[in-house]
Amino acid sequence: MIIACCIGLVACGGNSSGTGVQGPNNPDAVKQAQPQLFFSQSNITFNYGQTPPSNTLLGGAGEGSVSYSSSDTSVAAVNRVTGRLEPRKSGQTTITAIKAADANNLSTQASYSVKVYLAQQAPLYFEQAAIEQFIDDTPFNNSLHGGSGQAQTVFSSSAPDLVSIDSASGALTYLDDGTVTITAYRPANERYTDISSHYSVTVQKHPQLPLVFTEPAISAPISIALEALTFSGGSGNGAISFASSQPNIARINTDTGTILPLHNGTTDIQVIKAEDDYYAEAQGQYTLTVFDIISDLTVMLGPNSTRLSWTDQLQPFDLVRSTYDCNLNIIVNCGSYARIPFYSTIDSPYNNSVTIDSPVYFSFETDQYQSDSLHIVPQEQPFLPRTGNTLLSQDGKLWSFSGKNSDGDNTVSVWTSISGTDWIESEFTLSQSNRYQSATTLNGEIYLAGGKTTEYTHTISHLTDSGWVNLTEPAIDASVSSHLISYDNTLWLISSAGVWQSYNASDWTLVTDSPAFGARNDFSLFVYQDVLYLLGGRNQDNPNSLYSDVWSTTDGINWQLVTNSAGFPAQAMANIVTWQDTLYLLGGDANGPNADVYTSNNAVSWSKLGSANIGDLSQAAVTVDASGLLMTTPRSTFIWRSSNGLTWRTPINTWVQWQTR
Helix, strand or coil, X not given: CHHHHHHHHHHHHHCCCCXXXXXXXXXXXXXXXXXXXXXXXXXXXXXXXXXXXCCCEXXXXXXXXEEEEECCCCCEEECCCCCCEEECCCEEEEEEEEECXXXXXXXXXXXXXXEEECECCCCEEECCCEEEEECCCCCCCCCEEECCCCCCCEEEECCCXXXXXXXXXXXXXXXXXXXXXXXXXXXXXXXXXXXXEEEEEEEECECCCCCEECCCEXXXXXXXXXXXXXXXXXXXXXXXXXXXXXXXXEEECCCCCCEEECCCEXXXXXXXXXXXXXXXXXXXXXXXXXXXXXXXXXXXXXXXXXXXXXXXXXXXXXXXXXXXXXXXXXXXXXXXXXXXXXXXXXXXXXXXXXXXXXXXXXEEECCCEEECCEECCCCXXXXXXEEXXXXXXXXXXXXXXXXXXXXXXXXXXXXXXXXXXXXXXXXXXXXXXXXXXXXXXXXXXXXXXXXXXXXXXXXXXXXXXXXXXXXXXXXXXXXXXXXXXXECCEEEEEECCEEEEECCCCCCEEEECCCCXXXXXXXXXXXXXXXXXEEEEEECCCCCCEEEEEEEECXXXXXXXXXXXXXXCCCECCEEEEECCEEEEECCECCCCCCEEEEECCCCCCEEEEECCCCCCCCCEEEEECCEEEEECCCCCECEEECXXXXXXXXXXXXXXXXXX
């Protein structure tokens, strides 16, 4: 009673018309709002195929029924009575619950969000992870298993030029040998993510029958052509070709297999039968050993004789000559006459050189082979004979600088050679056409200085990668000759007007302006046993007055007269070179022809060795390389070599061609 009264009071207090609360006993009374209706989770997420998480409906009051609905039934439907979800695809929808009104309560509702994600497909896999077949086999049907959903599977090949594939069925076609990857791809749909799987296919061609030569190894002398060895084996229709593993030792005709041995050594001769549609490439080989009956033949032609030398021989041989009564002056008129045995049974190692009196044609003969007749023709240097050129040997390379040509013109040309036989003109010419220049090296760099045109010059030039560069030079009068030399890791420019030193050829220091050797020009400088020497020259005031003295120094300042009469005639511009620890003096200007050669083992006492076999050496240019002395003279078109300073011969390029007897 009290409660009802209170209610009535409240209702009365809240309704001025005096109407009571709507209810069974009071139909005209007003319904009240239900307590808030809500779900335990405001949103839920899950993958398609999973059981949706539960979401409890809470709140509300009264007897009104509850009904459920989905805003997008294509994503997820909901049981109207139970609220149970039925996912249908990926997407998002809103689930709403409505609690109906009853006699005392107004209706109310609540909602929550549902998001359905794509599910992963079941694993997709092929029956075999890798297959290998020959190119003419029926392609293996590699069954595909797994996956989910109804999406169409697409097949592809990583190299369709080798193995093509039907994109719908996965059927293979073999086109060439190789290994490819086959991929099966099942795309995503409304319920599942995409997925792929792959396997490898290796397609092979059949191996050919082995290619086998009749001999596993043979040997042959240089220059005798060989026919291809017979071989057996192989399969299919592939083309045949041949190859040499060392073509510098034996060159081979790739089509016929004919071989030309070139140099001592061993090479593998290969036959290759190319692949065809069904067979892989095949190879066979044998070993060819090439030998030289005579190794490193050197021919040196002298004025009246020719010297042949070699380092080794594999068989005894006879030397046969074809001419006689020939010398250098009439060599072009010498003919090939009857075969004349000259030396018989030359048997290494007891003999490795012979000297022949002026032959122009000769040949070698062994029991099995004979050489073609060798025609000895002197090889002229490519530049004109010249006076006052300078020769230099540096790091296995020979240089010839400037000079005055036999046609009377001074030249600025520079020539280089490795052998001394074949010369190449350098692209870098000199800035001045001097004669009698000094050439030296310091730290591997080449420097030129001094020389003479109509008067003495003192230009210092340095060879760089881009050409010759003129450097700072000391001020020296044009009536005085200057000479450049490298000594004690220093460049020295020496004249009667003073001695300068430099470590870079640009910055020069005057160490003395009054050297003790006095006023002279055209002297010679050389270094021997760590001492710097000055030799000979001409009187500065009386050019026809020549010297035969020798001076020495170790510091460039203090010069000592070591002998006033060294044992050689007074001369200027002499060449002094060292060969096998012996000093050689030759080619000086003694106011007349000068063919004499002098030697010394101490730079003080000089002895006459004899006269050169080619006559006057005055104003020659001389240097030394690993083979001995090398010289040019203004009276000859040849390059001359000597191992003793007296016997000079010009080197001949020759090639011994052999044939079977």
